[in-house]
Amino acid sequence: MTLDLVIQQLVNGLIVGSFYALIALGYSMVFGVIKLLNFAHGDIYMSGAFVGLIVFSFVGIWVGNGWLGVVCALLVSMLAVGLLGVVIERFAYRPMRSAPRLSILITALGASMVLNGAALALTGGRHFAFNTDLGFAGVDISAVHITYTQMVLVAASILLMAGMQAFVSRTMYGKAMRAVSIDMGASRLMGIDVDRVIALTFFMGSALAAGGGVMAGAYYGSVHFFMGFIMGLKAFTAAVIGGIGSVPGAMLGGLLLGLLEAYGSSLPFVGSEWRDVFVFGALILFLVFKPTGILGRSIVERV
């Protein structure tokens, strides 16, 4: 592998990795508070991309297809899809909270199908172009051209994740979120309104996924109703690798997975069609040898 290729794949890996990380974060947070693998999370990401595209097309009439439009699309989509996450939790998951674990898992599959099916029906399954005009200016390192857009995307993802980490570790509601994930009953005795904390978790997790969706849509220039499926699986993989339930773990897992995919698919005799093999191979290896992930802690029941 030449140095140019190493640098090029580092850039590619970091970009796709930060999308994975943004989505893995919501996966992980929701799993933390209600121990649910939210299968609809990938579809939330897809919804975010579509809402972002709609907003982008509207505001584009006045502000053009540049950064201002993307930022508007990002903010509106995060807000709207965050609320969508809250609605899904309220009407699909909350009534199932005391039901057996399998029932709520099936409910999550159902929620995923509803979102996916609705998007298919509304879009007719077509690909929609997300035509941005962000320019190709950037810096050259060796023979590799890195655009400012790529840098901004990675920086924005890191900023969102750092904000989330600060929220969870510093604020009272962030501490409440961690408390609920450790012991829901004891949290209520602290005066924590558990329902509200769970709703907040869904809002933040869904908003992050929507942010990832808008950024990915704008970066790749296309959105599609099925884009959330494989993304959801990969975000789940990232969450497992990092240690599900852990906020820094989700970020680390996402970035590592992105790099693994980028470098793995550029190995000699291995084409990019092999990248999913690396991803899900890693998932299997972690599930077998280190199911708690890199930063996850094994759960020890204390009496």
Add this chain to the structure above:
Amino acid sequence: MDPEIVLCADRIVTRYGGIEALHGVSLSVRRGQVVALLGANGAGKSTMLRTLSGLITASLGSVHFLGEDITRVPAHRLPHRGLVHVPEGRRIFGDMTIKENLDLGSFTLADDAERRRRLDHVFELFPILARRHNGDARNLSGGEQQMLAIGRALMAAPKVLLLDEPSMGLAPQLIREVMNIVQRLNREGVTILLVEQNSKVALKFADYGYVLKAGRIVLEGNGGDLASNDAVISAYLGGAAV
């Protein structure tokens, strides 16, 4: 109602896990008292506390706190009003630091200066918590975890403290230490409802006591009377009075 009665349960019937665990339990706690609720394993003591603090809602009967009906008030609304429950098994947040555990005890408090004052008070009562406030709560010993659980409850500035078996699993010397703290809190004006299996420990300083058996109050009286009536208690507790 007598304004000196701060907590009053009237003919509580609670179903728990499909079966009726309490069959009409009444008790009252007067301001400034330490009241003991005794009974063997499975008698319904914890279920009673959980009903009082709103974790479970009674099927029949009522709970009044400071003159207000709280029978159907959800658990998370009560700490702010001054009714705080220290659950069985301590239930501290092991993966969080001691300081974070204490902060969560004052979750509903918006005033940071007041939080600081309460924290200083807890640190003064339990110097070990002050020394290790940045350490994970999981690394504390059993006795220290109990102190953290009580300290965390104190962060809500309770008027009435519900303590569920604070002596459980502790060495005799630690039990004394915890009980001394409970007595000190009581002298500072906190009313206490103490659930215990260990009746000797509880009756040493309880003003009043109830004995619960199979979901019914079978005996009640002043602490001293009950303590001297040890034979009766032993019978009801199934020999659990150590």
